Amino acid sequence: MKGSRLESTAEPDLPDLSGAILAQGNSLRMGRDKATLRWRGQTFAARIEKTLRTVVHRVLIAGYRPDLASPATPCYPDRYPGSALGGLHTALGNAPTPWVFVVACDMPLLDPGLIRHLAGLCSGARAVIPQGDRGPDPLCGLYHRDCLPMIERQLEAGRYCLQDLLPLLAVCFSDSGRWPAGWRRGLCNINTPEDLSRLKKDT
Numbered sequence: 001m002k003g004s005r006l007e008s009t010a011e012p013d014l015p016d017l018s019g020a021i022l023a024q025g026n027s028l029r030m031g032r033d034k035a036t037l038r039w040r041g042q043t044f045a046a047r048i049e050k051t052l053r054t055v056v057h058r059v060l061i062a063g064y065r066p067d068l069a070s071p072a073t074p075c076y077p078d079r080y081p082g083s084a085l086g087g088l089h090t091a092l093g094n095a096p097t098p099w100v101f102v103v104a105c106d107m108p109l110l111d112p113g114l115i116r117h118l119a120g121l122c123s124g125a126r127a128v129i130p131q132g133d134r135g136p137d138p139l140c141g142l143y144h145r146d147c148l149p150m151i152e153r154q155l156e157a158g159r160y161c162l163q164d165l166l167p168l169l170a171v172c173f174s175d176s177g178r179w180p181a182g183w184r185r186g187l188c189n190i191n192t193p194e195d196l197s198r199l200k201k202d203t
Contacts, residue, residue: 014119017099019052020091021045022139024063024078034190035068035105039199044108044190049073052103054112055119058096062087083160084139089151092143104139106190108199113180114187118142125172132176132187138162140187 023035023045035045042050045061045068052059061068061075069075076094080086084104091100099122101115118128119142129141139162150168154160176183190196 014116015099015122016097017056017101017119017142018058018060018095018097019049019056020060020062020087020095020100020102021048021052021068021105022062022084022087022091022102023065023068023075023105024081024083024087024090035065037106037108037190037196039108043068045105047108048103048105048110051110051112052101052115055115056101060091060094062090062094062102080155080160083155083162085151085155085160085162085165088143088162089148089155092145092148092151095145098145099142100145101142102139104189107140107186107188108190109185109188110140111180111183111186114140114183117179118174121172121174124170126170127166128172128174129166130176130179130183130187131173132184136163136166136173137187138166139189 035043037044049059059073061073063075064077065075076090078086078090080089088102091102103110118130121128122142126144126146127141129136129138147169151165154165190199
């Protein structure tokens with residue numbers, strides 16, 4: 001299905017949703033585990049979890065990361081390890097709610113206002129993805145449990161690219177016109193040592 005770019009100006013009730021931190025990447029460009037990088041006294045994973053909990057009540061770690069888990073934040077191993085799509089499969093398969101906000105573990109500046117905005121656009125869609133300057137960002141968006149069968153078919157076929165999944169779903173692509181101020185920082189991925197250096201220097 002083609003994604004819709006229409007956004008309601010109403011303020012609907014937000015759906016009950018969980019948060020999931022995708023933490024199964026190899027961090028090859030960074031050279032070390034990005035989830036445990038520290039900024040302002042906290043790991044990236046801890047900062048993201050704290051932000052998620054301002055909007056959702058349930059948070060999980062997608063990937064076998066007992067070092068990041070706690071009684072309140074369980075982790076789940078990937079049935080299909082090695083890709084963000086496999087992490088999305090894990091998140092949707094283990095979350096206690098139909099809707100899940102997923103975010104990569106290298107986005108420590110995640111904005112709760114953006115989460116709330118995207119959650120208000122769920123009606124009629126099965127995924128809500130922000131579309132910024134560089135196009136859609138599927139590593140920071142909402143997905144419904146109904147996406148699981150399509151995700152599993154892609155994984156079974158050896159198609160691991162998350163971007164390739166989007167044309168197959170009913171996606172609402174939200175552009176930045178009504179996003180909260182500072183959204184560019186919120187969607188910033190810290191992928192390399194240079195990115196980390198800029199983060200520490202600029203903030």
